[in-house]
Amino acid sequence: MASSSPRDVVRSARLLVIGLVAVIVVLGLAIVLLAISRSTAPVEPGQVDALENSQDKCVACHRNTTPGIVQQYGHSTMAAANITCQDCHEVKADYPGAVAHEDTFVLPQPSTAMCERCHTAEVAQFNQSRHGLPAYVAVAGSQGLSEKLLAAYQAIPEGQFAPDKSRNLIAQMEGEAITRFACENCHNVGKPAADESVGQCQKCHQRHEFSLEQARKPETCNNCHIGPDHPQWEIYFESKHGIAYSTGGEKWNWDAAPGTLTVKDFPAPTCATCHFSGFGGAGTTHDAGDRLTWYLFSPISERRPSWQDNQVRMQTVCTECHNKAFIEVYYTNADAATESVNGFIRESNDVLKQLKDQGLVNDRPFDEPADFVHYETWHHFGRTAKFGVWMQGADYTQWHGAYEVVKGLGELKHFLEAQPEK
Amino acid sequence: MNSLATLFPPLARLRRLPLSRDQVMLLMAAINEIFLGVDTYLAHSLSGTIRPNEWIPIIFGPVSGGVLLLAGLIALRQRGLAQVLATVVFVASIVVGGLGAYFHIARTILPGGPAGQQVTLDLFFWAPPVLGPLAFAFVGVLGLSAAWVESPPDSGTLSLLGGVRLHLPYSKTQAYCFMVALGTLIALISSVLDHARTRFENPWVWAPVGAGVFGVVVAAVLGATDRPTRADVLTYAGAMALLMLVGAVGAALHVNANLSGPSLVVPERFLRGAPFMAPLLFANMGMIGLIALLDPTESS
Numbered sequence: 001m002a003s004s005s006p007r008d009v010v011r012s013a014r015l016l017v018i019g020l021v022a023v024i025v026v027l028g029l030a031i032v033l034l035a036i037s038r039s040t041a042p043v044e045p046g047q048v049d050a051l052e053n054s055q056d057k058c059v060a061c062h063r064n065t066t067p068g069i070v071q072q073y074g075h076s077t078m079a080a081a082n083i084t085c086q087d088c089h090e091v092k093a094d095y096p097g098a099v100a101h102e103d104t105f106v107l108p109q110p111s112t113a114m115c116e117r118c119h120t121a122e123v124a125q126f127n128q129s130r131h132g133l134p135a136y137v138a139v140a141g142s143q144g145l146s147e148k149l150l151a152a153y154q155a156i157p158e159g160q161f162a163p164d165k166s167r168n169l170i171a172q173m174e175g176e177a178i179t180r181f182a183c184e185n186c187h188n189v190g191k192p193a194a195d196e197s198v199g200q201c202q203k204c205h206q207r208h209e210f211s212l213e214q215a216r217k218p219e220t221c222n223n224c225h226i227g228p229d230h231p232q233w234e235i236y237f238e239s240k241h242g243i244a245y246s247t248g249g250e251k252w253n254w255d256a257a258p259g260t261l262t263v264k265d266f267p268a269p270t271c272a273t274c275h276f277s278g279f280g281g282a283g284t285t286h287d288a289g290d291r292l293t294w295y296l297f298s299p300i301s302e303r304r305p306s307w308q309d310n311q312v313r314m315q316t317v318c319t320e321c322h323n324k325a326f327i328e329v330y331y332t333n334a335d336a337a338t339e340s341v342n343g344f345i346r347e348s349n350d351v352l353k354q355l356k357d358q359g360l361v362n363d364r365p366f367d368e369p370a371d372f373v374h375y376e377t378w379h380h381f382g383r384t385a386k387f388g389v390w391m392q393g394a395d396y397t398q399w400h401g402a403y404e405v406v407k408g409l410g411e412l413k414h415f416l417e418a419q420p421e422k
Numbered sequence: 423m424n425s426l427a428t429l430f431p432p433l434a435r436l437r438r439l440p441l442s443r444d445q446v447m448l449l450m451a452a453i454n455e456i457f458l459g460v461d462t463y464l465a466h467s468l469s470g471t472i473r474p475n476e477w478i479p480i481i482f483g484p485v486s487g488g489v490l491l492l493a494g495l496i497a498l499r500q501r502g503l504a505q506v507l508a509t510v511v512f513v514a515s516i517v518v519g520g521l522g523a524y525f526h527i528a529r530t531i532l533p534g535g536p537a538g539q540q541v542t543l544d545l546f547f548w549a550p551p552v553l554g555p556l557a558f559a560f561v562g563v564l565g566l567s568a569a570w571v572e573s574p575p576d577s578g579t580l581s582l583l584g585g586v587r588l589h590l591p592y593s594k595t596q597a598y599c600f601m602v603a604l605g606t607l608i609a610l611i612s613s614v615l616d617h618a619r620t621r622f623e624n625p626w627v628w629a630p631v632g633a634g635v636f637g638v639v640v641a642a643v644l645g646a647t648d649r650p651t652r653a654d655v656l657t658y659a660g661a662m663a664l665l666m667l668v669g670a671v672g673a674a675l676h677v678n679a680n681l682s683g684p685s686l687v688v689p690e691r692f693l694r695g696a697p698f699m700a701p702l703l704f705a706n707m708g709m710i711g712l713i714a715l716l717d718p719t720e721s722s
Contacts, residue, residue, distance in 0.1 A: 017591055018646050021600055025642055028607045029635065034543055035614045036622060036631070048542070054534025074534075080545070081529060121470030259694035262682075281682040283690040316686075 050079040058085035061102070073208035088114050097194030111193035115201050123201075125286035127152070132198050134158035135190035139183045141167035149192055157289060157305050169365045186224035213254035218245065221271040228380040230297070231400070235384075235393030236271065244268030259284045263320050273317065280320035282313055291317065293331075296386045299349070299378040300342050337389040337397070344405045345378045351412040360415065370415045377408030426715040429655050443716040445494070447568035447598075448508065450710055452490035454561045455515065459483015461699045465554070468693055475525060479558060482518050486511045490565070502583060508569040515562030522555025547618045553608045557703065560605045564710070567597055575718040592645065598714035599645030599658075602707055603638050606665065609703040610634030613672075616700065626675055630704060633668040637661045637704075641711060655715065662711035669705025673698055 051059050051074035062085075063070045073079050088110040091098045098105040107114065116123040126132055133153040137145070142153060142165050153159040171179045184191075189203040203223070205215050214220055218236055225232035236242040245252075245268060253265035259278035266273050275291060278284035282291070291314035293307040304310060311331070318327045352374045355361040361370045385401025388394065441449065459480055466476040489511050497504035530549035532540050546552060570580040576593040590597065610630065617627040640661040644650055650658075676696035682688050692698060 017600070021603065021642055021645075024604065025607060025638060028611055028638070031543075031611055032614045032631065032635070035547070035611075035618045048532060048535050048539045048545075050532045051534045052536040053540075056534065059534070080532060080548075118471050118473075257694055259690040278688070278690050278694070281686040281688050283688055 047075070048080070049074040050076075050082075056084060057102075058089075069208045076209045076211070078210055083118075095195065109193075109200070109202070111195050111197045112199045112201055113193070113195050113197035116197065119201075122286045123197075123199075125290070126201070127198055128156055129287035130156075130158045130289050131203075131286075132156060132190045133192070134162075135187050136192070136198075137162075137165050137190070139168045139171050139179065139187040140191075141165055143167070145192070146196065149196060149198070152198070158295070160305070173366060189224070212256075212258070216254055216270055216272045216277070217249075218242070218270045218272075225271070228376075229383060230387060231384055231396060232271070232387055232391065235388050235391045235396045238395055239392035241268050241270075241392065245270055268321070269317065274314065279317050281316040285313075293335075294338055294386070294390075296338070296390065297383060299345050299382065301338050301386060334389050338386050341382050341385050341389075341402065341405065344402075344409055345382050348374055348377050348405075348409045348412055351409070351416055355412070355416055358416075370412060373408050373411045373415075377405055377412070381405045381408060426659070426712070427717065428652060429659055429715070442720050443713060443718055444568040444571070444594075444720065446713050446716065447710070448490065448494060448565060450706075450713065451512070451561050451565035451568065452487045452494070454487075454557075454706065455482075455490065455511075456484050456487035457699070457702075458557055458561065459485075459487070461697075462554075464693060464699070465550075465697070479518055479522055479555065482514070482558075486515060505569050505583070508565060512562040512565035512569065515565065516559045519555050519557065519559025519562060522558060523552060526550040526552045526555060546615055551612050551615065553612050553615075556608055557605075560601070560608060564598075564601050564605075567594060567601070571720055572718065573720070575720070593718075595714055595718055596645045596647075598710070599641050602662075602711040602714060603641035603645060605710070606634055606637040606641060606704070606707045609707055610638060612700065612703070616697070629668050630672060630701070633661075633664045633704065637665045637707065637711070659712065659715065662708040665708030665711065666705045667708075669701045669703065669708065672701025672704065676701055 049071075051070060054060070054074075059070055073085075086104075089106040089108075091105055091107055093100075093105045095105065095107070097107055097111070099108055112123050112126070133145070133149065134156055137153060137159070142150060145153060168183065171183050174182070186203075188200060190199050192198050204220055206220070218233065222233040226234065237246065248267070249270075252267070256265040261273070261277050261279045263280070266277075266279070269279070273279050275288055276285055285291070289304060289310070291310050292304060293311045293314070294301045295304060315327050315331075322330075352361065352370065355370055356363060361368055365371060366375070381401050381404035385397050385405055388397030388401050459482065462476075462479040462483060463472075466472045466480060472480070490508060493504040493507040493511070496507065526549065530541070530545050530552055532545065570582060570588075572594040573579060573581050576595055578590040578593045578596075580588040580590065580594075582588055592600070613627075613630045613634065617630075620627065622628065640658050644654060644658045647654060676698040677692075680688075680691040680695040680698060682691060
């Protein structure tokens with residue numbers, strides 16, 4: 001081959017450049033075509049087992065010892081994002097709560113401090129909520145909290161409501177053998193960990209799939225918000241919202257990107273939609289009280305601090321489907337119903353006081369029928385009536401709620417009238 | 423070639439711009455670096471947490487943009503120093519872009535996944551935008567091209583420091599056209615991967631596909647053409663104008679999609695919803711494409 005002149009070299013380089021550009025352009029356009037054609041098929045993130053051929057030592061061992069969690073985690077979006085077992089579980093030897101495990105140290109149940117390393121905003125919102133320390137203190141009391149945790153507790157609206165709460169009397173009577181299977185199952189959602197971080201994200205974001213769909217479905221809330229003292233699960237399914245979910249929920253877009261939900265994704269709300277999701281004009285929150293106007297759980301309901309702001313946030317969700325007049329009338333009527341239940345409970349408190357003043361009931365808690373009647377009147381039926389009002393559950397407002405409140409009040413009055421004055 | 427003036431003769435009679443074409447390109451590169459930093463900040467804020475390596479482009483963007491603007495001022499007195507400064511910034515920009523692409527691609531691959539599913543297109547739809555960081559690399563290459571003087575104009579010969587002359591196979595104008603083609607390709611693929619999440623149900627999302635493919639092909643072919651005709655340049659200018667239009671309309675549509683109710687602004691929807699700055703990449707490429715058609719002559 002004859003030697004090339006500089007001009008030939010330049011010409012060859014031109015060809016090379018054209019060739020390279022053509023290759024890149026053609027490959028790029030091929031990706032475009034492929035992407036368009038593939039996008040017509042449903043794309044389900046998390047369907048691939050990201051750990052199927054993993055050589056990670058945690059995965060390799062736990063595939064034999066606890067294959068269920070490996071199977072679950074392999075299909076999680078966290079595994080798909082290359083978050084490893086070590087990222088959440090592995091800690092230094094001197095970390096509070098660390099347990100020696102296979103030549104390293106781990107937290108058997110990662111604390112929220114571990115979640116917080118990536119989900120900072122979510123954990124901060126949670127820490128300020130009823131699901132945080134107030135949930136735990138409601139059963140365990142505030143006496144065991146460190147100075148730091150007590151300050152954190154008292155800074156939460158629900159903490160200010162009962163700043164020096166003692167251990168729940170019923171939990172005391174039942175004992176830990178019972179409560180660890182009962183009260184603690186739910187109230188530990190706000191339990192402090194050894195590292196003084198608060199709560200258990202996995203109560204709502206179930207291990208190890210951490211599925212959006214699971215967290216958004218009302219079945220998740222059913223784990224705690226059920227039964228005579230706060231039957232939100234039952235009320236939801238009585239409501240129009242629950243009917244819409246039961247009859248059409250399988251068509252909803254459960255994996256829609258967080259913070260961007262609209263009525264196209266969720267034509268009717270679940271618990272998460274109203275209380276947590278970024279839906280329409282409302283931003284995402286992990287503070288369960290962020291959109292609530294009343295302390296409905298308390299015997300005599302009071303307005304929450306900044307309830308007007310909370311109301312705006314909740315009504316922002318409502319306005320995605322309901323007109324403003326409907327919402328305002330609903331709130332006005334529900335406020336009046338709440339005050340009405342408050343009136344009955346106030347009256348029951350007065351009757352109980354009279355019983356005690358007259359020596360007809362002693363000061364020891366839960367040892368006489370009147371104690372239980374009074375307790376159930378506000379704790380079960382008063383709450384149920386109020387929850388029924390706010391969540392559109394007519395039967396729970398009436399027969400499981402207000403009727404039982406009136407009945408309880410009548411029974412208390414009967415105690416007063418039936419006993420001869422001492 | 424002074425192609426814009428060729429295309430629109432009245433432009434030739436206009437007073438010379440206060441900046442040369444390369445200076446305008448450098449200004450665009452500086453603005454691009456700053457906006458890329460802002461855009462990356464918004465994208466990396468999605469989870470509410472920015473990990474240490476995610477701060478690299480966020481900090482690099484505005485800092486490099488500032489340094490480039492400073493270099494522009496220094497160039498008024500010491501062009502050599504300004505060129506060195508700009509070169510360092512642009513090389514760093516290429517490194518940052520390459521690193522970012524690596525981090526994003528690593529998130530797209532499932533090394534432990536089943537055989538045949540470790541790398542799939544579906545994963546590309548949902549992973550961080552694998553080509554997004556390459557915008558930094560693109561600006562780096564564009565800036566390097568603009569930082570060194572081509573003498574004589576349209577010769578493909580660059581004057582480097584110390585009188586070194588680098589002969590390139592194409593003129594700078596042609597190189598710009600190739601870069602516009604590749605930059606538009608990045609914008610096109612990114613938009614297709616993003617829109618694939620919505621399964622192309624909205625007819626508007628086909629607009630960037632059509633305009634993007636047209637822009638890529640026209641820019642690449644013009645780059646490879648030594649003596650383009652007036653019609654060639656007109657087609658190219660039309661393609662660039664189309665990219666600008668698609669970018670502007672796309673940005674407006676993305677903003678509109680993120681509004682809730684009666685024009686209610688929810689910041690979270692802007693962060694997690696349709697990326698309102700992304701379509702502007704098309705407009706950016708169109709603008710760079712048109713700047714490439716300016717007179718390549720350097721003022722003394």
